[in-house]
Amino acid sequence: MQFVRMVQFTRLVKINGRLREFNFRKLKSPNEEIFSVNVVNDRGDRILFNMKKEGNSWKVVGERLPDWITSGETELGQSVEDELQYW
Numbered sequence: 001m002q003f004v005r006m007v008q009f010t011r012l013v014k015i016n017g018r019l020r021e022f023n024f025r026k027l028k029s030p031n032e033e034i035f036s037v038n039v040v041n042d043r044g045d046r047i048l049f050n051m052k053k054e055g056n057s058w059k060v061v062g063e064r065l066p067d068w069i070t071s072g073e074t075e076l077g078q079s080v081e082d083e084l085q086y087w
Helices: 073-084
Strands: 008-015 018-026 034-040 046-054 057-061
Touching: 008 073, 018 073, 046 073, 057 073
Parallel strands: none
Antiparallel strands: 008 018, 018 034, 034 046, 046 057
16 A cells, blocks of 8 residues: 655745745655645636646746746745655
8 A cells, every 4th residue: 555645735825026925745755746726816807827847946837827937937836845845
């Protein structure tokens, strides 16, 4: 029997001068590391996207994402790495 730890956390990340709350949840995938991420935009709409580890960096994966999410890819990836140090 293999035990898979559930990793789920929330981080406040400052992107484009604005502090936003991002919710991360690790998806079960034996071959790759993927996180499901959600955040609320200025109008209160929830935006869902994934982050996938490629090499040593995390990449935002999703269609029609606002520029402030894609431009904050480095900050979001660093948040994931910071949290994974504790697991």
